Amino acid sequence: MDRNLAIEFVRATEAAAMASARLMGRGDERAAMAESILAMRSMIDSIECRAKVIIGEKGLFDGVSLEEGIEVGRGEGPELEIALNPLEGARVCSTGGYNALSLLAIAEKGSIFRPPAVYMDKIGVGPDARDVVDIRETPKENLTRLAEIKKCRVRDLTCVILNRPRHVNLIREVREAGARITLISDGDVAGAISTCMPDSGIDIIFGEGGAAEGVMAAAAIKCMGGGFQGIFRPKNKAEEKLLLARDIAPERVFDTEDLVDGDIVFAATGVTNGSFLNGVLFKPWGAVTHSIVMRSQSGTLRHIKAEHHFDRKPRY
Structure with missing residues (x-):
């Protein structure tokens, strides 16, 4: 190109x-x-x-x-x-x-990649942690791994999470793990990019948001050498059928290369x-x-x- x-x-x-x-x-x-x-x-x-x-x-x-x-x-x-x-x-x-x-x-x-569903569960981190987080693990486990790789304590970490009712349990789990949280009303692409910016003060982004925004976030994070994972979360039968039509397993994890290749x-x-x-x-x-x-x-x-x-x- x-x-x-x-x-x-x-x-x-x-x-x-x-x-x-x-x-x-x-x-x-x-x-x-x-x-x-x-x-x-x-x-x-x-x-x-x-x-x-x-x-x-x-x-x-x-x-x-x-x-x-x-x-x-x-x-x-x-x-x-x-x-x-x-x-x-x-x-x-x-x-x-x-x-x-x-x-x-x-x-x-x-x-x-053209998203087959409206929503996606996401996790995004900077270059130093791209190989240590796993969206299938609990927030506590991911935060513990992240703290180890950053040589800090979990309480020193800051997470970005969309402020939505669906994230009540996620927010509770992150707080129980001891990490700090920045709740945002919108704009999770900006939150994802911030994880790769050394002076942003943001270490990780968690939670469910727009699938289209997930692909955009993956594109930015790929350019910056970070890590991104997503799992599509269909909200109705029509979206479930779209996943099946494209042979996408319900819990398949998509990484940056799956979403934005080349x-x-x-x-x-x-x-x-x-x-x-x-x-x-x-x-x-x-x-x-x-x-x-x-x-x-x-x-x-x-x-x-x-x-x-x-x-x-x-x-x-």
Whole structure:
């Protein structure tokens, strides 16, 4: 895959972030999502590639979509697959909260796994612990192993868990083990990425969340050398049939290579301030964005601070 595509696609996350950030704290999730989709689609369609959306965002806004199955790009150049979320944490953005992102992952054709279910049980860690955790084990066992590899005590560890009623028992088990917890309202992709950031203070992410977000998290963690495991959790008979149709055993564990095979490029831009990216900062002359872009083949992670002058380009 052409390495120059990484910079091309980070422009798409920048555009989506600036568009949605205009509506930060305005209380309108749908409007913020619509603006992010319109901006991201416009930018992707200017890139010389033929990309199929494997994981997208449902909805049609002003005749524009980024749904699963559509073709994007200029229709020339390499055939790619793309997984995207123009606004990860739409609710967070609408309330002016923490860790809203615009993100995407690109790969060569046949590389990105299309989730057959809506939900997935997940565990994610940084590079030092990728070979010691096991999603089939108890939280206490995984935390004990993690503390051993990090040469610390369990009480020194911090876990990210989505604040949902379904996680009552998980939260109790983690607390009983002695670890600290950061409960988040949304945005578990950001939480997963944080496990691989040395200064984030986050050691592990546990719990059940969106399967699409699980694939996105796996893409980012793969680029950073971390570890990710997931088990699909069907919520109805239709999803159970989809798993059976694709010959997926009910308790099969998927790792990063199962979910995102081959060379992966991942890009993310902060919409609101977060644990590893600052949000969009508007200025009289334009805006400042902070992004990361990384590639699994090289392991390179770039932090990009960009100044966008609106008198020289479209407004967001």
